[in-house]
Amino acid sequence: xxxxxxxxxxxxxxxxxxxxxxxxxxxxxxxxxxxxxxxxxxxxxxxxxxxxxxxxxxxxxxxxxxxxxxxxxxxxxxxxxxxxxxxxxxxxxxxxxxxxxxxxxxxxxxxxxxxxxxxxxxxxxxxxxxxxxxxxxxxxxxxxxxxxxxxxxxxxxxxxxxxxxxxxxxxxxxxxxxxxxxxxxxxxxxxxxxxxxxxxxxxxxxxxxxxxxxxxxxxxxxxxxxxxx
Amino acid sequence: xxxxxxxxxxxxxxxxxxxxxxxxxxxxxxxxxxxxxxxxxxxxxxxxxxxxxxxxxxxxxxxxxxxxxxxxxxxxxxxxxxxxxxxxxxxxxxxxxxxxxxxxxxxxxxxxxxxxxxxxxxxxxxxxxxxxxxxxxxxxxxxxxxxxxxxxxxxxxxxxxxxxxxxxxxxxxxxxxxxxxxxxxxxxxxxxxxxxxxxxxxxxxxxxxxxxxxxxxxxxxxxxxxxxxxxxxxxxxxxxxxxxxxxxxxxxxxxxxxxxxxxxxxxxxxxxxxxxxxxxxxxxxxxxxxxxxxxxxxx
Numbered sequence: 001x002x003x004x005x006x007x008x009x010x011x012x013x014x015x016x017x018x019x020x021x022x023x024x025x026x027x028x029x030x031x032x033x034x035x036x037x038x039x040x041x042x043x044x045x046x047x048x049x050x051x052x053x054x055x056x057x058x059x060x061x062x063x064x065x066x067x068x069x070x071x072x073x074x075x076x077x078x079x080x081x082x083x084x085x086x087x088x089x090x091x092x093x094x095x096x097x098x099x100x101x102x103x104x105x106x107x108x109x110x111x112x113x114x115x116x117x118x119x120x121x122x123x124x125x126x127x128x129x130x131x132x133x134x135x136x137x138x139x140x141x142x143x144x145x146x147x148x149x150x151x152x153x154x155x156x157x158x159x160x161x162x163x164x165x166x167x168x169x170x171x172x173x174x175x176x177x178x179x180x181x182x183x184x185x186x187x188x189x190x191x192x193x194x195x196x197x198x199x200x201x202x203x204x205x206x207x208x209x210x211x212x213x214x215x216x217x218x219x220x221x222x223x224x225x226x227x228x229x
Numbered sequence: 230x231x232x233x234x235x236x237x238x239x240x241x242x243x244x245x246x247x248x249x250x251x252x253x254x255x256x257x258x259x260x261x262x263x264x265x266x267x268x269x270x271x272x273x274x275x276x277x278x279x280x281x282x283x284x285x286x287x288x289x290x291x292x293x294x295x296x297x298x299x300x301x302x303x304x305x306x307x308x309x310x311x312x313x314x315x316x317x318x319x320x321x322x323x324x325x326x327x328x329x330x331x332x333x334x335x336x337x338x339x340x341x342x343x344x345x346x347x348x349x350x351x352x353x354x355x356x357x358x359x360x361x362x363x364x365x366x367x368x369x370x371x372x373x374x375x376x377x378x379x380x381x382x383x384x385x386x387x388x389x390x391x392x393x394x395x396x397x398x399x400x401x402x403x404x405x406x407x408x409x410x411x412x413x414x415x416x417x418x419x420x421x422x423x424x425x426x427x428x429x430x431x432x433x434x435x436x437x438x439x440x441x442x443x444x445x446x447x448x449x450x451x452x453x454x455x456x457x458x459x460x461x462x463x464x465x466x467x468x469x470x471x472x473x474x475x476x477x478x479x480x481x482x483x484x485x486x487x488x489x490x491x492x493x494x495x496x497x498x499x500x501x502x503x504x505x506x507x508x509x510x511x512x513x514x515x516x517x518x519x520x521x522x523x524x525x526x527x528x
Binding site: 008019056057 | 256394
């Protein structure tokens with residue numbers, strides 16, 4: 001267990017009313033947005049369990065939508081998320097849905113669309129503002145939304161060990177970063193790899209270089225979100 | 230880690246070894262853990278203080294009410310009573326502390342910006358106590374920061390050995406923890422010894438053992454907001470007793486173990502599920518119906 005920070009106790013700085021139902025929800029939205037990598041035209045939120053039951057009173061809906069628009073958990077604009085989304089021309093919908101028994105009570109499935117692309121992200125808020133991203137499209141993942149030793153990178157690529165090797169080789173060639181672990185899941189001809197790294201934060205320019213590797217569809221760095229309070 | 234502590238005993242040893250206050254050890258702990266300078270750590274705590282201060286300032290003026298329980302405007306009422314204290318039994322410091330505590334939690338319920346210190350539901354106690362008392366001492370900003378670090382150190386011990394989550398341990402782990410933390414912080418601001426700080430925390434937490442989490446409609450509004458105000462009074466009381474020379478019979482670490490023992494046996498109905506106590510009274514069920522929640526039982 002890593003040592004707790006004094007600021008895990010004296011924090012996080014957030015807009016109320018609930019760390020799990022507001023701050024955590026916002027964070028899941030941020031991750032979904034980072035994975036989608038662009039402003040969606042349409043977002044649908046499927047609210048599971050307690051998220052579906054009490055989302056209104058805890059402003060879970062506003063926080064999720066705010067997160068998708070890249071708001072921080074402490075952003076007072078979360079309150080006006082609906083109005084801001086309308087201004088930006090983002091269509092949104094909230095649907096109460098039982099996603100199944102295996103999910104944590106505070107879980108949401110977010111479907112982001114922009115005409116050409118569509119992505120589904122499932123995340124759970126596990127208490128005190130901590131979250132986990134557990135599924136991207138049909139791929140199972142396990143990404144924790146809290147500062148830690150490992151910084152994650154999500155890479156979607158052709159199902160081929162040579163592509164995975166090329167990705168790892170490229171990251172290890174960068175100064176100050178080393179690949180610690182790659183957890184991949186393959187469906188049909190595609191693999192989604194979650195790459196855990198140690199060392200410094202990967203730069204956007206380096207992530208863009210990764211996307212140029214043959215067989216890589218996209219690469220998304222989540223380190224900034226994982227570090228943010 | 231040189232400045233590692235997981236218990237009050239560890240913390241006391243460190244304060245003796247380095248002949249420094251709890252707040253200083255907490256600051257060094259954070260600097261070491263996060264590999265930051267002492268200055269950067271203090272700057273981060275200043276940010277915490279500033280956010281708290283803004284919430285207090287906004288809250289004592291606000292007359293906004295929440296959508297579901299209609300909570301709000303009470304901080305303003307209590308703060309106004311300070312103008313004419315002769316009808317109040319509490320003194321200026323305690324009444325102001327209650328007003329500030331209400332202010333923060335009303336802001337929380339209204340989606341204002343707050344510091345979840347230790348949690349969103351118990352966020353009012355620490356700013357309530359420390360800001361009101363700092364005003365009384367005409368304390369500089371440095372002294373207030375010391376109080377905040379000491380409060381966080383006590384919270385860290387509770388988080389390490391028990392829990393700060395009402396979903397796990399009931400309200401004793403939120404308001405109860407906040408009372409212990411605020412009492413210790415205040416005692417340090419009054420130049421109490423580390424032992425006295427921990428005695429204040431022990432007396433504070435002892436008085437909140439067993440408190441259940443039973444919010445109406447599951448919302449962080451009733452009874453949470455007012456419990457923060459009463460918690461602020463309790464923390465000041467605990468610190469006053471210690472500064473008068475009273476000691477805690479049971480050491481802080483043992484009180485935390487007691488809290489854990491209760492948590493283990495506490496029904497999930499009393500842990501943030503709104504399935505017991507106040508949440509299932511006639512009034513509680515009215516709020517549930519308003520929210521479209523299922524009413525299961527009425528007492």
